Amino acid sequence: MIRRKFESFGILNGINTISRVGYMLRLEVNISQDTSNHSYISSEPHDDEARLDLCALEQQLRGEESLDNTTNRNKRVRRYYIFSCWQYLSMPVRVWLLFSLIGFVTAITYYYNEKYHEHTFRDLAHKKIVNGNILYTKDVKNFSFLENTMNMLHDQNYWMMVSKDAVSYIHMRDGKPEWQKLFFIGGQRSLIEQMQCIVEHLNDAVVDFATVTKPVRGMDYIRSYIYSPCESKKGGEGLGELFIRYTQFPDKAGIMIQNVSFINMDQKTVFKFKKVSEYHADFTKMSYVEYNRTKKVKHVKIKSIMFSELNQRLLQSNPLYARVLEELTTDDKYILTLDNEHKINADSTFQGMLYFDNIYNESVWGLD
Known part of the structure; x- marks a missing residue:
């Protein structure tokens, strides 16, 4: 049945019978150009062209990842730098900065509170x-x-x-x-x-x-x-x-x-x-x-x-x-x-x- 199927495709003598052994498939394989847009990647060591394509794709993927990694790394570096600066400050300096910030916020709040409660007759x-x-x-x-x-x-x-x-x-x-x-x-x-x-x-x-x-x-x-x-x-x-x-x-x-x-x-x-x-x-x-x-x-x-x-x-x-x-x-x-x-x-x-x-x-x- 397989022989008849091959013959219907125009392939004659595609299967030979060997006595006391069995059957042998005899077909010719031709490499044709792929007209589609698909890319095939082979990891066979003898296929240099496929290896080059694989390397190019890997570099491209690593390049896209590197942009995100660089952005995240910069954010981490900034946070680490700020934390390190605060960590290296002495305790008196930390206390002084903290009370200066509290005093500044208090002064701003008091100013706007007084501005709001100043008596009605403004722009006199x-x-x-x-x-x-x-x-x-x-x-x-x-x-x-x-x-x-x-x-x-x-x-x-x-x-x-x-x-x-x-x-x-x-x-x-x-x-x-x-x-x-x-x-x-x-x-x-x-x-x-x-x-x-x-x-x-x-x-x-x-x-x-x-x-x-x-x-x-x-x-x-x-x-x-x-x-x-x-x-x-x-x-x-x-x-x-x-x-x-x-x-x-x-x-x-x-x-x-x-x-x-x-x-x-x-x-x-x-x-x-x-x-x-x-x-x-x-x-x-x-x-x-x-x-x-x-x-x-x-x-x-x-x-x-x-x-x-x-x-x-x-x-x-x-x-x-x-x-x-x-x-x-x-x-x-x-x-x-x-x-x-x-x-x-x-x-x-x-x-x-x-x-x-x-x-x-x-x-x-x-x-x-």
């Missing part, structure tokens, strides 16, 4: 205002209420504080508080432009509200004029008059009863309510130069609110009306007395505002 510029100066800045950070009280400005002619939400100002005459205003911060203008606008407005030193609220004899009261963000040289648009009369007790813990009303520029009542609050005294350490001592801070929590008037149409007409109402009805407020003689205080309302209160003793008005 001056504007004359009623025989005094107001300092203002391009940048006001979101300081907490107590930090804002440490960054206020005042002299015999004014008190002023800038918080994230508002600028509050108390005008003084003959060393006594005369009137107070609060300007919202916001709008399209930058803070520096708004501060310049507020300064120009305050330079006029006028009260442009017609007061319609009535104090009650023997009761403390607060009257503050509130403005929208300052957008023009004439100052911010007047929103209304905030009037609060209240009774409280001088004990460390007690009850505060407030009658709060807000009247807009058209002398229309936006809202009016009575608020009963409970307060107790906390104590804090102030680092401001004039208050570097323990100060008593009142922590006020609302117990109840009862509205007697709420003009919803007016509230919808101006979002800032609702903003004022929200601030006055928010729980957990803090009050810090700054000048007990003139009853000048700082309040956490609007994230920090100044105000002064009076006691009315000249006439008697009925409670409404």
Whole structure:
């Protein structure tokens, strides 16, 4: 069968029969050129060409490995060199270098910490205002209420504080508080432009509200004029008059009863309510130069609110009306007395505002 298979390929007499022995395969082998791209490597000692190919391939593989080995070796050498340098240093030098590094890191950390906590009035510029100066800045950070009280400005002619939400100002005459205003911060203008606008407005030193609220004899009261963000040289648009009369007790813990009303520029009542609050005294350490001592801070929590008037149409007409109402009805407020003689205080309302209160003793008005 094998003979027939070879004959079908055209190979005749490919197998010879040898009697008593078997069969013998007689084929001619011709070496032909390989037309494929395959490489054949022979390790036979007589094949010089194949040996050369093998050596070339081995060198090529070793060359590729040497690149990676060189990179890794360089890294190891650098690490070893650094370690060796540190190892050969004497112990005093090591200690000196270590403490120098710690001191450098501490100095950098302290510098940036002080840079962050430096008081609000940076990049200062001056504007004359009623025989005094107001300092203002391009940048006001979101300081907490107590930090804002440490960054206020005042002299015999004014008190002023800038918080994230508002600028509050108390005008003084003959060393006594005369009137107070609060300007919202916001709008399209930058803070520096708004501060310049507020300064120009305050330079006029006028009260442009017609007061319609009535104090009650023997009761403390607060009257503050509130403005929208300052957008023009004439100052911010007047929103209304905030009037609060209240009774409280001088004990460390007690009850505060407030009658709060807000009247807009058209002398229309936006809202009016009575608020009963409970307060107790906390104590804090102030680092401001004039208050570097323990100060008593009142922590006020609302117990109840009862509205007697709420003009919803007016509230919808101006979002800032609702903003004022929200601030006055928010729980957990803090009050810090700054000048007990003139009853000048700082309040956490609007994230920090100044105000002064009076006691009315000249006439008697009925409670409404």
